Amino acid sequence: MYKTGMLKEGALKDKVILITGGGTGLGRSMATYYLKLGAKLVLSSRKIEVLKKAAAEMEKETGGTVLPVQCDVRNYEDILEVIEKSYEKFGKIDILINNAAGNFVSPTERLSHRAFNAVVDIVLKGSYNCTLALGKKWIENKSKGSVLNIVTTYAWTGSAFVVPSACGKAGVLALTRSLAVEWAKYGIRLNAVAPGPFPTKGAWEKLLPGELVDKFDPKTKIPIGRVGDHQELCNLTAYMISDFAAYMTGEVITLDGGEWLKGAGTFNKFDSVSNEMWDVLEMMTKGQKPKSE
Ligand code: HXC
Ligand code: NAP
Numbered sequence: 001m002y003k004t005g006m007l008k009e010g011a012l013k014d015k016v017i018l019i020t021g022g023g024t025g026l027g028r029s030m031a032t033y034y035l036k037l038g039a040k041l042v043l044s045s046r047k048i049e050v051l052k053k054a055a056a057e058m059e060k061e062t063g064g065t066v067l068p069v070q071c072d073v074r075n076y077e078d079i080l081e082v083i084e085k086s087y088e089k090f091g092k093i094d095i096l097i098n099n100a101a102g103n104f105v106s107p108t109e110r111l112s113h114r115a116f117n118a119v120v121d122i123v124l125k126g127s128y129n130c131t132l133a134l135g136k137k138w139i140e141n142k143s144k145g146s147v148l149n150i151v152t153t154y155a156w157t158g159s160a161f162v163v164p165s166a167c168g169k170a171g172v173l174a175l176t177r178s179l180a181v182e183w184a185k186y187g188i189r190l191n192a193v194a195p196g197p198f199p200t201k202g203a204w205e206k207l208l209p210g211e212l213v214d215k216f217d218p219k220t221k222i223p224i225g226r227v228g229d230h231q232e233l234c235n236l237t238a239y240m241i242s243d244f245a246a247y248m249t250g251e252v253i254t255l256d257g258g259e260w261l262k263g264a265g266t267f268n269k270f271d272s273v274s275n276e277m278w279d280v281l282e283m284m285t286k287g288q289k290p291k292s293e
Pocket of ligand 1: 101104111115196197203
C-alpha cells in the first residue's frame with residue numbers, strides 16, 4: 001500500500017513547482033510524482049546534463065512538462081535567473097521545494113573551514129537564497145506561495161560526525177518556523193519534512209561510504225524495521241504542498257519509522273532484554289519492601 005500514489009488525480013493540476021536538486025534521488029522521485037498529479041516542474045541544480053536527462057525521462061514517463069535550469073543555490077544571481085526563466089515559460093511559480101543539499105561524514109576536527117562552508121552554504125544559504133528571491137517575487141505580485149524544506153531529524157537533536165549538515169538543517173528549520181509566521185499575511189506557507197533514511201545514491205555514497213554501509217545498516221536502528229520507500233515521502237509532501245494543506249504552516253513532519261525517538265528514550269535499548277530476564281527483574285523489583293520494615 002505505501003508504495004502506491006495516494007493523492008487523487010489532478011491534486012496538483014497546473015501548479016508550477018521549483019525543486020532544487022530535482023534531478024537525482026528524493027528530488028527526482030518527488031518531481032515525478034508531482035508531474036503525475038498534474039503539476040509542471042522546474043528542476044535546478046549544478047549539473048545541467050543530469051537535469052536534462054532526468055527531465056526528458058520524466059516527461060516520457062508522465063507526459064508532463066519539465067524545465068531544467070542550471071543553478072548553484074549558493075549564488076543568488078543564479079536563482080534570480082531560474083525564477084526569470086520559469087516565469088518566461090510558465091508565467092508563475094506556485095511552490096518551492098528546497099531539496100538541494102551537500103553532506104559528508106567526518107570527525108569535525110578533520111574539517112577545514114572551507115569544508116564547513118561548502119555544506120552550510122548549500123543547505124542553509126541555498127534554502128535562504130531561494131526562499132528570499134521567490135518570496136520577494138510572490139509578495140511583489142501579490143501571489144500565494146508554498147515552500148517545503150527538506151530537513152532531517154538531527155535538525156533538532158544534532159548529530160556527531162555531520163556537524164556542518166546538522167547546523168545547516170537546524171537553520172533551515174528555524175527559517176521555516178520564523179517565516180511561516182512572518183509571511184502568513186502574504187498567503188505564503190512554509191513547512192518542512194524530516195525524513196529518516198531513504199536510500200539514494202547521493203546520501204549513501206556520502207554518509208555510508210565503504211564498510212560503513214554494512215557496519216551501520218540503518219534498518220537496525222529503526223523500530224519499524226525498514227528504511228523508507230520514496231513513494232511514502234512523495235505522498236506526504238504532495239499533500240503538504242497542495243491546497244488540501246491550506247491550514248498547515250510552520251510544521252515539521254517526521255517520517256522516519258520511529259528512528260530518532262528510539263535513539264532518544266533513556267531505556268529504549270531495553271528491547272533487547274529477554275522475557276526470562278524480565279521475569280527475574282520483575283521478582284527483584286515488584287512488591288519489594290525495604291529491609292527495615
Ligand atoms: C572532508 C571534505 C569532504 C569530505 C569535501 N571536503 N568533501 N572534507 N570530508 N568527504 C572539503 C574539501 O576538501 C574542500 O575543502 C571543501 O570541502 C569544499 O570541497 P569541494 O569539493 O570544492 O566542494 P563542492 O564542489 O562545493 O561540493 C560540495 C560537497 C559535495 C558538499 C563537498 O559533497 C557535494 O557536491 N555534495 C552534493 C551531494 C550530496 O552531498 N548529497 C548527499 C545529501 S544527503 P578544502 O579546505 O580542501 O578546500 C543528506 C542526508 C541528510 O543530506 C540526512 C541523513 C539521515
Ligand atoms: P542527492 O541525490 O545527493 O541530492 C542532492 C541534490 O542537491 C543533487 O541533485 C545535487 O545536484 C543538488 N545540489 C547539491 N549542491 C547544490 C548546489 N550548490 N546548488 C544546486 N543544487 C545542488 O541526495 P538525496 O538523498 O536525494 O537528498 C535530497 C534531500 O533529502 C536533501 O535535502 C537531504 O539532506 C534530504 N534527506 C535525505 C535523506 C536520505 O536518507 N536520503 C534523509 C534525510 C534528509 P547537483 O550535484 O547537480 O548540484
